[in-house]
Amino acid sequence: MINRLVENIKKTGAPIVVGLDPMLNYIPKQVQENAFEEFGETLEGAAEAVWQFNKEIVDKTCDLIPAVKPQIAMYEQFGLPGLAAFKKTADYCQEKGLVVIGDIKRGDIGSTSAAYAAGHIGKVQVGSKSYIPFGEDFITVNPYLGSDGINPFLKVCKEEKKGMFILVKTSNPSSGEFQDRLIDGRPLYELVGEKVAAWGEEAMGESYSYVGAVVGATYPEMGKTLRKIMPKAYILVPGYGAQGGKGKDLVHFFNEDGLGAIVNSSRGIIAAYKQEKYAKFGPEHFGDAARAAVEDMVSDIKGALETR
């Protein structure tokens, strides 16, 4: 799947991923009202609004982008109907040729991690039959439990040719509380990065590993160091746009070949119509606003890469 991600990135020329993290307040009133008319102000209604919103964003951007990253929390908050919308969204994006990165940040040990891996990137056996429960292409994974927590995911990545991005240095302001603490003179995130590189060696695609890393756009200097520590890891970079990261901050996350990183934007794309810059589209054309925001993001990052 890492090979297909790289192919998709080369094909579109867009090292970006659209974060499908729909809060209800991002969704234009008319979309919500249509959904509530059919399903009432219920969890089903909310899930339908989310799905209709996602579908329009995907329809309007899928030719420009290689991948999407639905954040499962935004679906899980609407219970079972929400999770059904997560699956429907993932399936639809795959039909459209997009790589789906399930931002699930799971992490546990042994048979428990194995169960998450089966559920999200693998298959589960029921009697004589096997099923693909959620079927994302990549997932995000939390490393706090060490190798015991990673190995079951790694096994499924290899079996199914799927991938994962392991949290290394997250984009949030307090990420340093634990991640930056010095161990033998070096920050924890570097040690995690070294483990990511080691885990990744066991699962190589053509030029990059099935095992990638999450490193926030908000910490460009750390990104530079981590890029060197994990040369074969694709870096998923959150924190662009709404969280403050800019194109020029991102150049060090990429390798010389212009590959090796994929930058996420969620709010900045899916709720673009709420920004002054894209206000001309209006809430009724939120999909066109998202498309314009994608084009601007790609040109910002490409421009930064060309002038480095």
Place this chain on the structure above:
Amino acid sequence: MINRLVENIKKTGAPIVVGLDPMLNYIPKQVQENAFEEFGETLEGAAEAVWQFNKEIVDKTCDLIPAVKPQIAMYEQFGLPGLAAFKKTADYCQEKGLVVIGDIKRGDIGSTSAAYAAGHIGKVQVGSKSYIPFGEDFITVNPYLGSDGINPFLKVCKEEKKGMFILVKTSNPSSGEFQDRLIDGRPLYELVGEKVAAWGEEAMGESYSYVGAVVGATYPEMGKTLRKIMPKAYILVPGYGAQGGKGKDLVHFFNEDGLGAIVNSSRGIIAAYKQEKYAKFGPEHFGDAARAAVEDMVSDIKGALETR
């Protein structure tokens, strides 16, 4: 909810929690076959088998125990039907007066953590209505992202009088890879423990905080230190039984009042009928085997606490 957990523990005299982590291969053939007869060898069939299995375990043990801890991964692996069985199990346990600890190990930042908190221990707003999507009483949370990842859960804990157990030192063999690394001469898990104590001060119940910690039974010496660092935190202790922890290893996790810790056993209880010790019950009486295993576990821990 921490007050009710403490009450339940005092009432039953059992500082234990039964881990409802049903792998299909724990579930006796007759239970699986009945479920598959009705729903086929499908995800729905697997979920029904899980639910029927859980119901029998709960019916046979609920008068002896204060709480259960369903591990959501074991349900999530069966997709949406599995998650429906998770909710059905949680609801049923609450009807029976048990405290439900959702072992979900979620952790993200800002609005994403807020969405998980709403989904699992809070409410979600849809138009003018509000819903309780999963409705556990406690959840487990991963601290790797720092305060930004914890505060949204803390807010909901306070609003809803719910609780959380934050991963501090996990029970698995490789937990030391990151958690034991020395920072200014002290292991990372101690720093996390200190933060747990600080977060917990903001959300105190009568004698213990809404904010607890996870510390593995397999590391009794570390448990002793962490007990002192977090005097007001309830400690959820996994790793008893099948993972190797014994009653005598557990005494230091408790305070002098005999409170402050709750010990989990999953496989050792729910699959007790597979052990030689409880083989006399046979797979058809797996619920009675679970009950006998609960009684033995309680007497092991009580015995250890009395002779310390």
